[in-house]
Amino acid sequence: MRSVYRVLAYLVALEVVIQTALIAFAFFGLRKWIADGGVLDAAAIRNHTATYTGAEGITVHGVNGQMIVPVIAVLLLVASFFAKVPGGVLWAAITVVTVVVQVLLGIFGSAAAGLGVLHGVVAIGLFVIAVIAARRADAPVPAEPETPTSHHAAGIA
Secondary structure (H helix, E strand, O other), rough: HHHHHHHHHHHHHHHHHHHHHHHHHHHOOOOOHOOOOOOOOOHHHHOOOOOOHHHHHHHHHHHHHHHHHHHHHHHHHHHHHHOOOHHHHHHHHHHHHHEEEEEEHHHHHOOOOOOOHHHHHOOOOOOOHHHHHHHHHHOOOOOOOHHHHHHHHHHOO
16 A cells, blocks of 8 residues: 555656646747747637647646546545554645645636746645655554564463
């Protein structure tokens, strides 16, 4: 179960990289499209006429960030209860909370562009948190102290 925990935590970190690549793909495609004479306005967005290489990056970024990443984070939290990773539940919970903050920043970012800066900074934090969580899975499990009753139950005198 520690391996499952480790893989899920690294998947969260990988998703941050994927999300970064998707939004950069979308932005650079949009920038080139505008430089080549494309016009982005409310009508182009509403009528879906802003077709450029990279436009799908925005859609995939949104779907991935609002559905896939949260599911992986919740699975990490569930796995943390069984994995016996020292501090694993705490780091998985921090990961989930950070993902929730990211989703909310992404949703409300369209109303306040300044939240986009915070969204980017929190993404870096999420990456670091997920890597720390994954690396915790390599920490040795503390030995459980033996109790006198455990010797009798095992038939040891």
